[in-house]
Amino acid sequence: MIDVVxxxxxxxxxxxxxxxxxxxxxxxxxxxxxxxxxxxxxxxxNQGVYxxxxxxxxxxxxxxxxxxRVTPDQLDMLGHIADEYSRGWGHLTTRQNIQFHxxxxxxxxxxxxxxAAAGLTSREACGDTVRNVAGCHLAGACPFExxxxxxxxxxxxxxxxxNPIAQRLPRKFKVxxxxxxxxxxxxxxxxxxxIAVNRPCSDGTVEPGFRVxxxxxxxxxxxxxxxxxxxxxxxxxLPTIEAILRVQDHFGNRDNKLRARMKWLxxxxxxxxxxxxxxxxxxxxxxSATYPGGIPDPVTQHGDAPAGMGTAPAGGTPxxxxxxxxxxxxxxxNVVRGRANGTVSAYAYCKLGDxxxxxxxxxxxxQRDLNADVxxxxxxxxxxxxxxxxxxxxxxxxxxxxxxxxPGAELARDVVACPGADTCNLAxxxxxxxxxxxxxxxxxxxxxxxxxxxxxxxxCTNSCGQHHIADIGFFGIxxxxxxxxxxxxxxxxxxxxxxxxxxxxxxxxxxPARTAAAAVVRVIGRYAGxxxxxxxxxxxxxxxxxxxALGEQLRDLDEFPDPDEAxxxxxxxxxxxxxxxxxxxxxxxx
Numbered sequence: 001m002i003d004v005v006x007x008x009x010x011x012x013x014x015x016x017x018x019x020x021x022x023x024x025x026x027x028x029x030x031x032x033x034x035x036x037x038x039x040x041x042x043x044x045x046n047q048g049v050y051x052x053x054x055x056x057x058x059x060x061x062x063x064x065x066x067x068x069r070v071t072p073d074q075l076d077m078l079g080h081i082a083d084e085y086s087r088g089w090g091h092l093t094t095r096q097n098i099q100f101h102x103x104x105x106x107x108x109x110x111x112x113x114x115x116a117a118a119g120l121t122s123r124e125a126c127g128d129t130v131r132n133v134a135g136c137h138l139a140g141a142c143p144f145e146x147x148x149x150x151x152x153x154x155x156x157x158x159x160x161x162x163n164p165i166a167q168r169l170p171r172k173f174k175v176x177x178x179x180x181x182x183x184x185x186x187x188x189x190x191x192x193x194x195i196a197v198n199r200p201c202s203d204g205t206v207e208p209g210f211r212v213x214x215x216x217x218x219x220x221x222x223x224x225x226x227x228x229x230x231x232x233x234x235x236x237x238l239p240t241i242e243a244i245l246r247v248q249d250h251f252g253n254r255d256n257k258l259r260a261r262m263k264w265l266x267x268x269x270x271x272x273x274x275x276x277x278x279x280x281x282x283x284x285x286x287x288s289a290t291y292p293g294g295i296p297d298p299v300t301q302h303g304d305a306p307a308g309m310g311t312a313p314a315g316g317t318p319x320x321x322x323x324x325x326x327x328x329x330x331x332x333x334n335v336v337r338g339r340a341n342g343t344v345s346a347y348a349y350c351k352l353g354d355x356x357x358x359x360x361x362x363x364x365x366x367q368r369d370l371n372a373d374v375x376x377x378x379x380x381x382x383x384x385x386x387x388x389x390x391x392x393x394x395x396x397x398x399x400x401x402x403x404x405x406x407p408g409a410e411l412a413r414d415v416v417a418c419p420g421a422d423t424c425n426l427a428x429x430x431x432x433x434x435x436x437x438x439x440x441x442x443x444x445x446x447x448x449x450x451x452x453x454x455x456x457x458x459x460c461t462n463s464c465g466q467h468h469i470a471d472i473g474f475f476g477i478x479x480x481x482x483x484x485x486x487x488x489x490x491x492x493x494x495x496x497x498x499x500x501x502x503x504x505x506x507x508x509x510x511x512p513a514r515t516a517a518a519a520v521v522r523v524i525g526r527y528a529g530x531x532x533x534x535x536x537x538x539x540x541x542x543x544x545x546x547x548x549a550l551g552e553q554l555r556d557l558d559e560f561p562d563p564d565e566a567x568x569x570x571x572x573x574x575x576x577x578x579x580x581x582x583x584x585x586x587x588x589x590x
């Protein structure tokens with residue numbers, strides 16, 4: 001375990017130190033009434049600090065982990081942050097950040113200094129900036145990849161972090177990388193999505209490069225990302241990303257935050273004109289004093305060669321776990337053998353994306369002992385990479401000791417949920433409570449280890465839980481019955497991302513919060529019982545009549561009993577009083 005006191009003695013980078021000094025001064029000025037609320041809010045958000053539903057000086061601190069890659073010292077420091085400044089645990093996000101809640105504003109500057117001592121930052125994790133650059137968590141360990149996108153994601157991070165052109169955008173700007181068309185990095189619904197591809201050459205060889213997509217987004221009105229061109233060379237990738245950013249900066253809506261994401265330019269400008277403007281911007285970008293063309297330094301230094309073909313899939317194939325011992329079940333479900341040189345990767349399961357301080361420190365010790373590469377996944381787990389076969393048994397035993405060895409990653413029990421009304425001002429339901437209820441119901445029904453189906457939950461329409469792209473998705477809504485307000489959900493079915501395409505889920509049924517888990521059990525039970533060998537959930541759904549047909553079969557679950565007979569239907573998960581829809585000011589839209 002690191003010595004935090006010793007780590008604090010190490011000198012910080014001069015730019016980082018000046019930034020933290022300025023933020024600390026701004027906090028003191030704000031608390032003294034010398035900076036008004038609106039100006040300080042922008043300052044605070046650009047530093048990755050959100051207000052919480054609880055109000056007062058309670059803050060949520062979002063720590064960026066570029067492409068999810070984390071070191072042992074950083075895991076130890078995150079454990080320290082959880083204990084010292086938060087509530088004893090952190091929350092992994094679908095964009096490979098880690099969030100800490102209930103951090104007092106007065107203590108945020110000290111928290112940021114501790115993070116910086118371990119090479120971590122929250123800078124531009126929030127606000128109208130380039131957010132954490134996300135990437136496939138199996139990059140460099142995937143049997144299908146064309147290029148290892150690790151260093152390309154790092155180069156993109158380096159290009160935009162603290163870059164003046166990325167500070168006051170019309171709206172937040174998200175960049176995702178995938179190393180192959182499988183698109184585990186989820187490129188197809190972001191402002192910029194980059195997927196590595198090969199282009200055939202006239203001499204019979206192939207040239208590795210990228211296909212770049214732009215103007216995608218989720219939220220209440222999801223838009224699929226659009227292809228910019230057939231092929232973008234490695235030398236042109238960073239200029240292309242910067243050109244897309246500059247076009248958004250020039251033409252994005254600065255008068256209406258609800259229409260400010262790049263996806264809305266597709267509606268107002270048209271995709272062809274938008275595409276032409278990006279190409280033109282890139283053409284003249286060479287005149288910029290900071291032109292980012294060529295192969296970036298991280299790629300030159302560390303390379304981007306693919307892992308090579310392995311003998312096993314990178315995941316997603318349904319597995320049968322009944323009747324096997326726990327260690328074997330974990331290996332079947334959580335271990336990926338994907339590299340030609342024989343190394344393997346293995347998932348540590350983090351229920352609801354939560355990791356305690358003790359677990360963070362235990363993971364740090366494990367990473368040191370195994371000399372492994374560890375990354376946060378976009379399904380709120382962690383994956384150990386670069387392992388040898390003989391290390392698996394020990395890894396399993398130690399993960400079991402940390403409570404992180406459930407055969408859960410990528411199986412039905414691996415439910416993704418946003419923080420919901422626990423802390424978020426916009427959420428109208430306790431999405432984490434529903435996720436826990438679904439987990440319990442699947443366990444009771446013997447369906448928790450069904451493969452090939454994903455469940456995602458958001459506490460409102462904004463899709464922080466990415467409900468649009470899940471096989472089974474939910475977003476929270478207010479329902480009315482018997483003259484009372486009650487927590488409810490809209491169920492979606494059939495969302496899918498992959499093969500450079502995206503399908504958003506279709507509405508299936510509206511449900512009381514208390515029957516949503518029963519609906520999941522019913523759908524997954526049918527899928528498990530009716531699917532043919534290797535049949536995917538979207539294929540099964542299609543031949544079963546689609547979302548509307550399954551929704552009709554769930555209609556009996558959309559009933560609210562009399563409040564006197566079943567009062568729990570009118571109380572949200574984890575609450576003690578009657579349900580009330582409470583929505584505060586949205587810092588997500590500022």
